[in-house]
Amino acid sequence: xxxxxxxxxxxxxxxxxxxxxxxxxxxxxxxxxxxxxxxxxxxxxxxxxxxxxxxxxxxxxxxxxxxxxxxxxxxxxxxxxxxxxxxxxxxxxxxxxxxxxxxxxxxxxxxxxxxxxxxxxxxxxxxxxxxxxxxxxxx
Amino acid sequence: xxxxxxxxxxxxxxxxxxxxxxxxxxxxxxxxxxxxxxxxxxxxxxxxxxxxxxxxxxxxxxxxxxxxxxxxxxxxxxxxxxxxxxxxxxxxxxxxxxxxxxxxxxxxxxxxxxxxxxxxxxxxxxxxxxxxxxxxxxxxxxxxxxxxx
Numbered sequence: 001x002x003x004x005x006x007x008x009x010x011x012x013x014x015x016x017x018x019x020x021x022x023x024x025x026x027x028x029x030x031x032x033x034x035x036x037x038x039x040x041x042x043x044x045x046x047x048x049x050x051x052x053x054x055x056x057x058x059x060x061x062x063x064x065x066x067x068x069x070x071x072x073x074x075x076x077x078x079x080x081x082x083x084x085x086x087x088x089x090x091x092x093x094x095x096x097x098x099x100x101x102x103x104x105x106x107x108x109x110x111x112x113x114x115x116x117x118x119x120x121x122x123x124x125x126x127x128x129x130x131x132x133x134x135x136x137x138x139x
Numbered sequence: 140x141x142x143x144x145x146x147x148x149x150x151x152x153x154x155x156x157x158x159x160x161x162x163x164x165x166x167x168x169x170x171x172x173x174x175x176x177x178x179x180x181x182x183x184x185x186x187x188x189x190x191x192x193x194x195x196x197x198x199x200x201x202x203x204x205x206x207x208x209x210x211x212x213x214x215x216x217x218x219x220x221x222x223x224x225x226x227x228x229x230x231x232x233x234x235x236x237x238x239x240x241x242x243x244x245x246x247x248x249x250x251x252x253x254x255x256x257x258x259x260x261x262x263x264x265x266x267x268x269x270x271x272x273x274x275x276x277x278x279x280x281x282x283x284x285x286x287x288x
Contacts (some may be wrong), residue, residue: 003171003198009206012223035220037210 092139188286
């Protein structure tokens, strides 16, 4: 069995990775408050994938990593309005049962996986042309 | 799960023969994860304070260094707002010949000798360089406020 990394060191690794930027920069995340020693609240952004209704839009999200993270997944909400089947249209909350990486959460996953999965949802065949609320509107 | 013999030995020795002003106890459900307490060294701005830290031995230990973080807020040029520590032996100067004990002793020594020329918390380091007396006063106040036993 491998060493089980505690919550805070896992989150610190994620923070360092997030600060460096992930991949092509289409997804990013960081701590909401730079001095939050509990590292519970995070924000994230997704740049809408090309050749979809989301192209060139920038979406803001927030995460909450509870005490049980990463054994339990984070809670995820969109701050920017978006029309996606996995997003509650009243409050922006991502329904964990409708997003693969949340419903099949593993403790090796991180916030990056959630952002990448959501961006993949935006580009999915059934979602890429869904009518969207005006750009810049918020929940 | 089998814990490498080296970690078992180190844990035993930390308990049986603790370094002065330092305690380290592993979690029952994760023997690579330690609760650490370091007493603020005498003659330092942290004197009288009790500082809590957490330490984790990654899978690669001892080929990779332990991960360590302050849980108690501290005003120190080499420790940032999240409790991360700037110390060479935790990074490129790590050697498998070092141990948990030596790491904790080095952190204790860092409390006695803040090094504003190799800062992690830039604003604190600047304060230390511009007005050392005042920075030390702030460090003492923080110790009283956040690190009282």
